[in-house]
Amino acid sequence: MNNSKFGKPDVANLYRRFTRSRAAAAPLPEVDVLLALADGQHSEETDRLLADVARSGMHADLLRFARALAPESARLGAQLDRALERPAADHARRVRHAPHAPSAKRGWLRVAASVAAGLIVAVAVWSVQRTHLPAASTAAVATANSDRIFASVDDRGSANASGSDRIFHTDFKSDVIFRGKFNGG
Amino acid sequence: MSLDPALRTRLHRLLADYGAKVRSLIDGHGLGQYGIDPADIEQEVRIRLWKALERDRNAAFHTSFIQRVVLTVVIDAIRAANARPVEALPEAADDAGTAFIDPTAGPEQNASGINDFDRIVGCMAELPERRRKAVALHLQGFSLREIGQLSGTSEEAARKLLDRGLQSLRESLAVSGIVGDIE
Secondary structure: OOOOHHHOOEHHHHHHHHHHHOHHHOOOOOHHHHHHHHOOOOOHHHHHHHHHHHHOHHHHHHHHHHHHHHHHHHHHHHHHHHHOOOOOOOOOOOOOOOOOOOOHHHHHHHHHHHHHHHHHHHHHHHHHHHHOHHHHHHHHHHHHHHHHHHHHHHHHHHHHHHHHHHHHHHHHHHHHHHHHHHHHO | OOOOHHHHHHHHHHHHHHHHHHHHHHHHOOHHHHOOOHHHHHHHHHHHHHHHHHHOOOOOOOHHHHHHHHHHHHHHHHHHHHHOOOOOOOOOOOOHHHHHOOOOOOHHHHHHHHHHHHHHHHHHHOOOHHHHHHHHHHHOOOOHHHHHHHHOOOHHHHHHHHHHHHHHHHHHHHHHOOOOEOO
């Protein structure tokens, strides 16, 4: 297709045409990844899909289509809310949301499951505490013994201190001996 | 779901309007060229959304859910079209490459187009990855703003990547003997 003005090939036109024709070679995108990319989210999967978009016209068309769907889909959601007299939902929010998932019954089930899980944890903690109680009292005794050891060390320390005081007193006696020597001299 | 007739009619009308918009978008984005029938897609989308309403009328229909329904129908239809056995006509060529030949162009032009395309792809392969992606998205028709959003960069960063990429591509194409319009 040597087209466009002055007989020069229109590179963009050429690229678009041939990448569309080779679309069958690329695997079709996963809907969730396509939605995420259309929504401006970024991950390894969206990066891979963006690479496919760059080289496959069909993927580029699907991405553009997905982006164009967003405002119309938001409008339909709001219209359905009004028709069914429901409180207006946040139709622009990005969290994936299936309409059949959060029913009231499932909400109660979730609360009951949470309470049950809490009870199980509480019982487990209580029983673990009971199992480890003797060990804890042994530890307390050991701590008391070690306190005594420290106490005796302290006692010895104070005894030595008083002993050394006596040695010092003895040293003072040697002063007396020196005096004796001087007297003798 | 027990609905009073007036509400039922109103809901059907809403889904019919939406289906018509989906069909229009499919046509507008050229998805029909991938072997799908926009009328079939419109019908299937309406059926699936109605079933979802019947399942739980109290659930909110978020944008992403509605989009997912449509995209699932479209992608399934393309997959089915790709899997459909093609009845080969006597004059149909075996080479899959001829599928992208422009029927309005002459054989010499088509052959030249394929060669040019291959050389363009070869030159683009020499670009650094980020520039190559920006250039490819530009050639696919995405705006600078869209390229920035899709690549996770600012519009300004996308512009720089694109400018440098296009400059390099022009130089490579000139060396390859292609002097084309790239803007």
